[in-house]
Amino acid sequence: MTWDWKFAIDIFPDIFGAIWLVIAITFGAFFVALILGLVLMFARRSSFKPLSWLITAFIEFVRSTPPLVQLFFVYFALPAIGISINKYAAGILTLGIHYSTYISEVYRSGIEAIPKGQWEAAKAMNFSKRQTWFRVILPQAIPPVIPMLGNYLLVLFKETPILMAIGVGEFLQKAQLIGSESFKYLEPITIVGLLFLLLSYPSALLINKLEKRAKLAFTPKKKQRVNKKLRVRSEIQ
């Protein structure tokens, strides 16, 4: 069996057509993960121990079970207890919840890097707990972990093919359908692989750029100018 260009070109639009769905699911799930990750992080730090233990157990449980099993649980098992949601919502929720457990750890690492003195200064200025979090701690804790968050966005994106298991028409599902109709798998599956590569790689570059921008936004303007001058000078030399 050899590569059939005509066939590949014929089927490409059909597979490519899923791109908006895949992007929407990726960002939807990532959004859920970002918000829920924050909630989990707060809950885990709660001084109310039972809540903290419960959340720790939940995080460990979610992280040590496969996302595919969780997906089946949400889509096929939950309806048995009266909760049924459509496959797109199930997909977004499952991936979102799964990655929120990782992202809560990312937040935690960012927060643990904040010196104790910042908490003490916030107390000395008589900020409330909420003000301390949102005015002092998080604005310092999040910028340094943006690269890690971006990385999880890409990992999440590459996890979207599992949604074919509940019939979401993403890339792999389309390719699978074409394959089973034509008995030709080489072209459709290759195209899926290439599409992931084409989307992942530029995104990685974009995240790199964002990372630099985030660092800049965190560095005072004057220093930026000085850095730029230094750069220019070193380039001249």
Place this chain on the structure above:
Amino acid sequence: MSIPERKLTTSNIYPMKSKKPIASYENIKKTYGDAEVLKGVDLNIAPGEKVALIGPSGSGKTTIIRMLMTLEQPDSGMIKVEGKPLWYKEVNGKLAPADEKHLREMRKNIGMVFQHFNLFPHMTILRNVTEAPVHVLGLSKEEAHRRAVDMLEKVGLGDKLDAYPSQLSGGQKQRVAIARAVVMQPKVMLFDEVTSALDPELVGEVLQVIKDLAKETDMAMILVTHEMDFARDVADRVIFLHDGKIEEEGTPKEIFENPKSERLRTFLSRFLKG
């Protein structure tokens, strides 16, 4: 939880005996692990009084002021601010452990400047100084801005409003930290070895700012310091701590020129030599 009532036993040279203390410590004890840092401290601070705490490292000076800022909790004893228990709230005449609401109410009276400045690195100098007045005191932006600029000019940093802490020298950072604490207009200001982290040539500018502040303010000030000349200049009363207890206290003149205890003499001589 019962709080032992106890009479103050300090050989009190507490000034202005008629005035109620703005802050008082009664038999305060604190242990970290195996180390007992405070072994029963009694201390009264009068409104507007400037008190210097001196003593060897590990004698518990810093712990005393950190407790007043609610950064550490005493193991036993009673701290009061304006006559109200700091770590307890009164519920129907009984004392219960303080909650966050009570602590925030009490913290209104206290301000603190730290050894390592602890400025907020993601905010400009101006915002470092306006953030709490706007969001904690509820001042209008204009009023907070006016107060902050006023105060920053007073500490000689009126031209650094839009700079970030990372662009300042240690001495400048510490002056911002002083401005940031003072705009909150606390009744007691705590200074925790504020020059210990500075290069020697930057110490003077910070001490000068504090001296000026001490002269014109009616805030009480408690200064933990290793700068003996500074303590002599600024303080109304000097307290020498040793091994978790107040070993000796008196006017700067009494302490520095006529130390009574052997320990204080040894401490001072080591200091003046070194």
